[in-house]
Amino acid sequence: MxxxxxxxxxxxxxxxxxxxxxxxxxxxxxSPAPDNGTFDVEQLFAGTCGFCHSSGGRAAGKGPQLMNSPRDDDFLRDRIKNGKEGAMPGFAGAFTDEQIDQMVKYIRALKPREG
Incomplete structure (x- = not known):
């Protein structure tokens, strides 16, 4: 016992x-993402955003398709930083403004995958 x-x-x-x-x-x-030149936007997107934004943002998933988004850059920046209650977390504490700008550029550069 x-x-x-x-x-x-x-x-x-x-x-x-x-x-x-x-x-x-x-x-x-x-913790902020490293700002030492090793910031890989595509890899970050796949690991952080890809759960909701399918095919690297090229297709809708739980979140909307981001390729060819009709939203302007300021909207995308704000949504990444502050999120949307009940739909998307905000990442202001995780990424710098420069890194968020790189994410917006990544979204704008999305093209359909070949094959």
Whole structure:
């Protein structure tokens, strides 16, 4: 019985520590993407945006198709930075203005994939 109680106490301590760590991670702001010339917009888009904007933004998914978007650059910048409640998170804390500008340029340069 003593061994059982010790195991329960140990598991409770581990669970408590895990929850404390998870809570602190959740409340930390997003870290900015590196601004050292290695910012790969296409790779970033595939990993961050591709879940909702299919085929690298070329097709609709959970989010709209971005290729040939009728929205102006200011709208796209604002949506990337601030998101849309209930639809898209904002990335102002994760990326610099220059990186967001690169994302807008990427969206504007999208062309259908060959093949």
């Amino acid at each position: 003593k061994l059982h109680l010790k195991n329960i106490a140990l598991l409770s301590a581990v669970l408590g520590a895990s929850l404390a760590c998870a809570g602190s991670v959740r409340t930390q702001p997003a």
